[in-house]
Amino acid sequence: MNFATDAGYWPWAAIVLAITAIVLFALRRYTDAQEARG
Amino acid sequence: MAARAATMKQGIGTWTTLDIVVVAVVGVVFGLLNSPFGLIYQSFQAAFGPIGANIFGVFNISQCLAMFIVRKPGAAIVNMLINGLVQMLSGNPAGAITLGWGLTQGLGAEAIFWATRYRHFDWKVMFLAGAWANVFSNFWTYGVYGFGGQSVQILVAGTVVGFFTYGVMSGLVALAIGKALQTSGVLRSFASGERAT
Numbered sequence A: 001m002n003f004a005t006d007a008g009y010w011p012w013a014a015i016v017l018a019i020t021a022i023v024l025f026a027l028r029r030y031t032d033a034q035e036a037r038g
Numbered sequence B: 001m002a003a004r005a006a007t008m009k010q011g012i013g014t015w016t017t018l019d020i021v022v023v024a025v026v027g028v029v030f031g032l033l034n035s036p037f038g039l040i041y042q043s044f045q046a047a048f049g050p051i052g053a054n055i056f057g058v059f060n061i062s063q064c065l066a067m068f069i070v071r072k073p074g075a076a077i078v079n080m081l082i083n084g085l086v087q088m089l090s091g092n093p094a095g096a097i098t099l100g101w102g103l104t105q106g107l108g109a110e111a112i113f114w115a116t117r118y119r120h121f122d123w124k125v126m127f128l129a130g131a132w133a134n135v136f137s138n139f140w141t142y143g144v145y146g147f148g149g150q151s152v153q154i155l156v157a158g159t160v161v162g163f164f165t166y167g168v169m170s171g172l173v174a175l176a177i178g179k180a181l182q183t184s185g186v187l188r189s190f191a192s193g194e195r196a197t
Helices: A010-035 B002-010 B015-052 B061-070 B075-089 B098-113 B125-146 B150-185
Strands: none
Touching: A010 B061, A010 B125, B002 B075, B015 B061, B015 B075, B015 B125, B015 B150, B061 B075, B061 B098, B061 B125, B061 B150, B075 B098, B075 B125, B098 B125, B125 B150
16 A cells, blocks of 8 residues: 555545535535425 | 433434444444455455455445434444454454444445434435445555555446445345334334334
8 A cells, every 4th residue: 555656546535525525515405405395 | 202202312412322232233243244245355356456346335234224223423433343343353354454444434324324414314315325335435445455556437437336336235225124123113212213214
């Protein structure tokens, strides 16, 4: 394991973290909207 | 009174002794199951690399089922830390690597349940919890197995494969087990026994 020279690891990690943030944000808003509707 | 009790059971810091015991027992049982499954996993990851490492998606049933039953913040992380420890001690071929999986898989599922405020457990949420637990575990897998040296496309392809295999084989399987337990009536003492989903 040598993260510093791993070609694909960091770009992949950046993509995954960005998508995770979007999914969690969307899921939270969807949940709140569902609950507000009752 | 019953409504107040139900509200209290949903709150933070209201873990009962029963909740703690069930989270631990589910972690131990699935930890013991995951160890022999680890042999199959190793075959796939050795043969097919990052994509093979994401094919056999049964390792995230534990925390999804534990959270489905107790519905308390932290249940997924605590459950998977216990699960990872038991896997290491019970002879999983990956050895101490399982501790890293325990942490990352617990965090991934916990994040999804946190986003739904620990109140929604339909098939979509359970699928996402199983899937995202694996998405997070790839941070560890790709590092320790040296897959990070491969191209971004291969790593993303592995993650996409894992999203579906773990969503179905872990998230939906945990939901099916949880529903069966709900139907049998054994979850009456838990938050999951008070709700239809």
